[in-house]
Amino acid sequence: MGHSHLPSPGAPTRAALAARRRANRLLAWILVPLGLLAFAGMVALWPSGEPGDITVADPYATADGVSIDTGAVQRVVEEDCPSSVALTEAGAQAPQCQVAYTLPPGGGESLPVEVPPEVAKTNAVEPGDTIRYLNLQNVMVDNGAPPYIFMDFVRSVPIAALAVLYAGVVIAVARWRGLRALIGLGGAYAVLAGFILPGLVEGKPPLLLGLVGSSVIMIGVLYFAHGFSARTSTALLGTLFGLAITAGLAAWATDAAHLIGVDNENAYTLINASDQLSISGIILCGLIISGLGVLNDVTITQSSAVWEMYELAPGASAKRLFAGAMRVGRDHIASTVYTIAFAYAGAALPVLILVSLYDRTLMETLTSGELAEEVIRTLVGSIGLVLAIPVTTAVAVLVVKAVGLTGARTGSGDEGTGDGYGAAGSGMTGGSNVNVMPSSRTTGR
Template sequence: MTAPDEPTPLPPTRRRPDGATGATRATLILGLVLAPLLLAAVVGMLLTWPQDDGATGQRAGLVDVGVEHVTATVTGTRAQQCESTVEDRLPDGSQPDQVPCLKVLATVTSGAESGRDIEVWATPTLTASDVPDGTRIVVQHYPAADGAPETWAWSDFARGVPLATLALAFVVVTALVAGWRGVRAIVGLLLAFVVLWQYVLPGLIAGENAMVLALCASAVIMAVVLYLAHGFSLRTSTALLGTLTGLLLVGALGALGADAAHLSGATTEEDYRLAGLLGDNGAAALRGVFLCGVVLAGLGVLNDVTITQASAVWELRAVDPRATWQGLFTGGMRIGRDHIASTIYTIAFAYAGASLPVLLLLQIYGLPLGQTLTSGQFAQEIVRTLAGAIGLILAIPFTTAIAAVVAHAQAPADLRRSSGHSHVH
C-alpha cells in the first residue's frame, strides 16, 4: 500500500524518458541516418574506383619515356639576347626583334649524371638576381634517342627544403597548441589528400561522374577527419550530418548555377589544353571538373561551421542543463549568425586573393566591370563562391537544430564528460 505522502508513480507507458534513454534514442536515430549515407559513399567509391596501371600518361604520349628530373646547383649565369616570340608581344601590339634571356650554368647533384656541369635556358621572367650562385634547381634530362641529341632543360626551382621546413613548423605549432587532437587532425588531413590523389583525380581522368566522385570522396573524408580529430560522440555525428547535408546543397546549387550561367569549365589556356588531353569527352569532363571543385571547395568551410555550431550548442546545454531545445537553438543561432558573417568574408577574400593576377590583367585591359564579372572565368568563381556560401548558411540552422534536439536529450553528466571540444579540424 502506498503511503499518503508519497506521489503515485506514473504508469510505465507514461513515464518521461530520462537523459540516458533520450541519448540512446538520439544515437539510434543519428546512426540510422548516417549509416546509409556513409555506406552509400563507400559503395560509390568502390564502384567508381579508377582501374589504372599507372601508365596512363605514357600510353597517351603525354610523358616522354626516359626523361629524368634531377636537381642541380647553380654555379653561374650569363645574360644574352635572344630572338623574340609571340609571347614577347608588347601591350601596344608590337613585337621586338630581340629580348633579353638568361643562360644558367649548374652542376647536377642527383641521378646518374651527378657531378656533371650543364647549361640550361631559364624561363623568360627570370633575371640573374633571381638565380644567384648556390640556388638549387630542378632540370629535365632528355637522353639522346633516335638521332636526337641529348638535351637539358629548365624545369623549376627545388623547393623541397623550405616547404618541408614550413610544414614541420606547422605540425609543431599545431601539436603544441592543440595537443593530440591537433595531431590527429593533421593525420586526417593527410588521409584526405590520399583520397584526392588516389581516387578523385584518377577518377576524373578516367571519365567517371564528377559529382559522384566529389560527394563520395567528401563524405568519406569528412567521416574520417571528424571522428579521428574529435572522437566518436553524438556531437561529432551531429556535425557530420550537418556537413553532409551542406555538401549536397552545395553540389545541387553548383550544378544549377553551371546550367543557368552556361559554364563549360573552359576559360583559360590551361583548361583548353586539359580538355585536349582528356580526349573526346574533354569538354564534358571540364564541366565535371568544375562541379567537383565546387563541392571540394565547400568542404573545409562546412566542416568549420558545423563542428563549431555543434560545440556551441553542447556548451550552452552544459551551462544551463534545464534549457529547452528551443532555447538551445535560439542561443546557438546567435552564435551562428556571427559565424556566418565572418565566414562569408573568408570565402570571398580567399577567392579574390587567388584571382588577383586575373584581376590585374582585367584592370590593365580596362574592361567594363559588368563585362568582367560576367566573363566565363569570373562567372565560374562567382558561382563557386555563392554556391558554397548558400550551402554554408543553410547548413548552420540545420546543424544547430539537430544539435539542440540531440544535446537536450543527453544527460547533464554525459555533457560534462564530453566537454572540452576544440575548434581544430
C-alpha cells in the same frame, strides 16, 4: 545577497552520460543508413584503373639522349647567349641573356645554363639556388641551340620545411587531436587521389562522385579527429545537409552559367585529350569539394556550442538554446564568408590583375569566362555553409532536448568524459556562454 545557481564545470553525471548514449543511438538511426549508402556508392563507382584512350603529353618527357639534370647555381651573369654562339663566331653582335653557371650533380666544371627571358626578368635565379635544367649536350647538332636550358627551381627544401613546421605547430597546440586531424587529412587526399580523380578520368557521373567522395571524406575526418560522440554526429548531419545543398546549387550553376573550362589552359588540354572527359563535370565536382573544410569547421562549432550551452544550463528552453547558438553562428558566418572570398581571390590574383586591365565594365569582368568559375565557387560554397549553420543548430537542439539531458554537470559528479568534450573543449568563449544562459539567479532572503 544574490548568488548564481549555474552548474560548475566538472565531470558529467551518470545521468548526463546516459543521455549522451541515448543521443548517439538516436543519431545512429539516421547516420548509419546514410553512411552505408555512401560506402555502397563508393563501391559501385569505384574506378577500374583503366583510363581508356586518354593521352596527355608529359611536359617532363625527354627524347633519347636528353636528360633533366639538377645542379647548384654558382654564379649568375649577363653575357652573350649560348644559343647565339654561331653569331659570335661570325663576328656579329650576339644578344645578351642571363646565364646561370651551375655545378652538375657529378661535380666538375660549372655549366652555362641559359635562363629564358621570362624567368630572367624576375631576377629569381641566384647563387646557391638548386635548379633543374635540360641537358641537350648528347644530342647537340650545329643548329645554334644552347646545350643547357633552365627548366625550374627545386623547391623540396622550403616546402618540406613548411610542412614540418605546420605539422609541429598543429600538434603542439592541438596535441593528440591535431595529430589525428593531420592523419585524417592524409586519408581525405587518399580518397581524392584514389577514387574521385580516377573516376572523373573514366567518365563516372561527376555529381555522384563529388557527393559520395565528399561524404566518405567527411565521415572519416570528423569521427577520426573529433571522436565518436553525439556532438560529432550532429555536426556530420549538418555537414551532409550542407553538402547536398552545395551539390544541388553547383549542378544548377554549372549548367546555367555554361562553365565549360575553355578559358583555362589546363582544362583546354584535357578537352583535347579525350572525348570521354567532361570539363563541366570536373568543374561541378570541384565546386562540391572546395567548400568541405569550411563546412566542417562551422558545423562542428555549432554542434559543440549547443551541447556546451545545454550542459551548463539544462533548464534552457529549445528556443533559448537555438537563439544563443545562432549568435555564435552569425559571427562565424561573417568570418567564413570573408575566408572563402579572400581565399579564392588570392588564388586567382594573376587573373584578377589581367582582367582588371581589360576595358570592360565590372559586371562584364565578373561574369567573364576567366572569373565566372571563381565567382560561382564562392557563392555556391557560401550558400551551402550558411544554410548548414541553422540546420546543424536545430538538429543539435532537437537531439539534446529529446534525450532529456538534465543535471548535465556537477562539481562532484562521476568521473568520465562520455564523448570526449569538456566545457573548455568546445571552442566557445566565456562571453557566449554568459549571453545565452537563461536567468537562474535567485535572491537570498
